Amino acid sequence: MATGLPIRSASLGAGSPCIRPRANHGTGGSLTEHQPVFEVADGSVAFGGNQALDSVSFAMEKGQLVGLIGPNGSGKTTLLNATSGIYPLDSGSIRFEGRPIEKAPPHEIARAGVARTFQIARIFPRMTALENMLTPGFTARDGATEDRVTLIRRAKEHLDFVDIADFAHEQAADLSGGQRMLLQFARALMLKPRLMLLDEPFGGIHPLLVERILGRIRDLRRQGIDFIVVSHDLPAIMGLATRIVVLANGRLIADGTPDAVREDAGVIEAYLGG
Amino acid sequence: MDYYVLSQIVNGLIFGLIYALIALGLTVVFSIMRVVNFSHGEFYMLGGYTLYALTAGGAALFSLPFVVPTIVALPLAMAVVAMFGVAVERGLLRPVYTVRMDRPEEYAIILTFGLSLFLQYGALTTVGPYEMTPGSFWEGSKHILGDLWLAGDRLFAAGTSALLIAATLFFIYGTWTGRALMATAQNRVGATVVGVDPVRMNVIAMALAGLLAGAAGSLLAPVFLVYPDVGQIPVIKAFVIIVLGGMGSIPGAVVAALILGVVESLASVYISVAYRDVFAFLVLIGVLLFRPHGLFGQKERRA
Numbered sequence: 230m231a232t233g234l235p236i237r238s239a240s241l242g243a244g245s246p247c248i249r250p251r252a253n254h255g256t257g258g259s260l261t262e263h264q265p266v267f268e269v270a271d272g273s274v275a276f277g278g279n280q281a282l283d284s285v286s287f288a289m290e291k292g293q294l295v296g297l298i299g300p301n302g303s304g305k306t307t308l309l310n311a312t313s314g315i316y317p318l319d320s321g322s323i324r325f326e327g328r329p330i331e332k333a334p335p336h337e338i339a340r341a342g343v344a345r346t347f348q349i350a351r352i353f354p355r356m357t358a359l360e361n362m363l364t365p366g367f368t369a370r371d372g373a374t375e376d377r378v379t380l381i382r383r384a385k386e387h388l389d390f391v392d393i394a395d396f397a398h399e400q401a402a403d404l405s406g407g408q409r410m411l412l413q414f415a416r417a418l419m420l421k422p423r424l425m426l427l428d429e430p431f432g433g434i435h436p437l438l439v440e441r442i443l444g445r446i447r448d449l450r451r452q453g454i455d456f457i458v459v460s461h462d463l464p465a466i467m468g469l470a471t472r473i474v475v476l477a478n479g480r481l482i483a484d485g486t487p488d489a490v491r492e493d494a495g496v497i498e499a500y501l502g503g
Numbered sequence: 504m505d506y507y508v509l510s511q512i513v514n515g516l517i518f519g520l521i522y523a524l525i526a527l528g529l530t531v532v533f534s535i536m537r538v539v540n541f542s543h544g545e546f547y548m549l550g551g552y553t554l555y556a557l558t559a560g561g562a563a564l565f566s567l568p569f570v571v572p573t574i575v576a577l578p579l580a581m582a583v584v585a586m587f588g589v590a591v592e593r594g595l596l597r598p599v600y601t602v603r604m605d606r607p608e609e610y611a612i613i614l615t616f617g618l619s620l621f622l623q624y625g626a627l628t629t630v631g632p633y634e635m636t637p638g639s640f641w642e643g644s645k646h647i648l649g650d651l652w653l654a655g656d657r658l659f660a661a662g663t664s665a666l667l668i669a670a671t672l673f674f675i676y677g678t679w680t681g682r683a684l685m686a687t688a689q690n691r692v693g694a695t696v697v698g699v700d701p702v703r704m705n706v707i708a709m710a711l712a713g714l715l716a717g718a719a720g721s722l723l724a725p726v727f728l729v730y731p732d733v734g735q736i737p738v739i740k741a742f743v744i745i746v747l748g749g750m751g752s753i754p755g756a757v758v759a760a761l762i763l764g765v766v767e768s769l770a771s772v773y774i775s776v777a778y779r780d781v782f783a784f785l786v787l788i789g790v791l792l793f794r795p796h797g798l799f800g801q802k803e804r805r806a
Binding site: 313314315334335336339340344345347351352353354355356360363364365366413416417419420 | 679682683685686689690692693694695696697698699700701702
């Protein structure tokens with residue numbers, strides 16, 4: 230099993246210009262009932278003349294699993310990229326546990342507890358799976374949180390958690406697409422995240438592996454990790470999410486429970502009429 | 504075996520070790536920043552001039568009452584060039600990388616090309632075209648065995664290079680920072696989202712490149728002297744080496760450097776010494792024709 234509720238505090242020190250430590254952060258329990266764990270306000274991003282994200286706002290409370298859906302080019306991945314700092318917002322703000330992160334670089338956002346996976350797994354091909362897992366240890370060392378032995382033990386636990394422990398010493402380049410996805414997922418857990426952003430975690434992988442990932446996401450939610458999941462796999466995401474946010478042409482067009490969104494005329498229009 | 508041939512092979516390996524120092528810095532910078540650093544040869548030159556200034560030069564030009572022992576001047580020269588590398592990253596390359604633009608590497612490459620010319624002509628106008636002789640590391644010829652004698656400076660250069668190569672390999676493969684460097688080289692975005700600061704990796708890569716090129720320039724300075732375009736030929740060979748070894752491959756760079764050193768030496772004996780610097784290019788053409796991804800390189804296969 231993976232380690233329990235992720236608690237990480239040491240690396241959020243004074244070295245970070247954009248992510249300011251709060252008096253009592255890190256456990257989720259310190260959040261008040263009304264304070265959103267994640268909040269984007271008026272988020273906009275343009276690529277040339279293309280408004281990829283157009284004044285998107287929503288807030289997410291602790292314990293939610295937000296499914297982010299929408300047609301191709303609707304801005305889902307752009308929103309994840311802005312949240313993880315890869316392509317910052319042109320305007321608007323993003324807060325994680327109350328702290329503004331819209332100007333922070335990706336590595337600081339990752340260290341602050343927001344982990345990210347990609348549609349095409351961004352693993353390190355010429356390292357073994359275990360070495361991939363240990364790469365975040367570099368940052369753990371900055372916070373002086375764990376020694377090498379603990380890191381290796383935790384890495385193996387996480388590999389076991391996603392059932393790829395047998396491949397720990399395989400070169401990552403030799404893993405299948407689904408295994409790479411699982412490796413990327415397990416590697417993100419090494420950061421002890423409190424919020425995970427998953428981009429198409431079920432894309433192009435075997436249905437049995439989809440079931441496995443769904444199961445693991447449910448396990449992690451019970452440990453207190455929140456999720457924003459981008460997916461085209463509507464049956465999977467509708468069954469998993471507590472809340473669905475729909476984007477189309479960079480705008481938020483619907484936001485509600487899976488059942489409510491399923492009935493929403495605007496969503497049907499965006500998917501079928503767009 | 505004929506001692507003459509043996510001495511050529513040994514000399515080839517000695518040069519191979521120095522070439523490896525130059526090529527390692529170049530390949531690390533290329534791996535991390537995707538920049539082919541055309542000013543790398545001038546890093547080498549700066550190492551030689553710094554060694555000269557600290558040893559013979561200070562006394563000759565400014566009548567300083569003391570000279571720094573050459574062996575002490577070596578780490579100082581390395582540190583100076585490493586700091587120069589960091590300054591180049593901070594002042595010239597980082598501005599390019601922090602603006603959101605397509606293919607920043609291409610602008611960065613042009614910048615390093617300009618820097619190369621600037622430094623060469625800068626050296627020409629400030630210290631002149633003269634060959635300068637820094638202090639020696641280990642004077643005289645040393646008897647190895649039979650009729651095999653080697654210059655002390657070459658032996659010192661080889662030994663120090665071997666130590667520095669070993670230290671570099673340990674740094675890259677044996678430390679957390681090295682792992683972060685490798686991760687950045689293999690997937691830059693993937694590395695940042697697990698918490699690796701890419702700007703810091705750029706700085707480390709440029710510092711390492713400066714350190715190693717500065718060492719190579721200093722170590723060969725007593726053998727080949729120092730002049731403004733002293734770095735030109737070595738850096739071209741380093742380019743050949745990283746293509747032969749496989750772009751971005753660290754072990755490839757070391758092995759290819761040793762191969763090139765020996766090939767050059769033997770070809771000088773059996774073909775003609777006049778063409779010594781041409782053989783590298785024959786090797787380059789051969790590699791590009793028959794094994795374009797190099798000895799240790801990966802065919803394009805990115806995750």
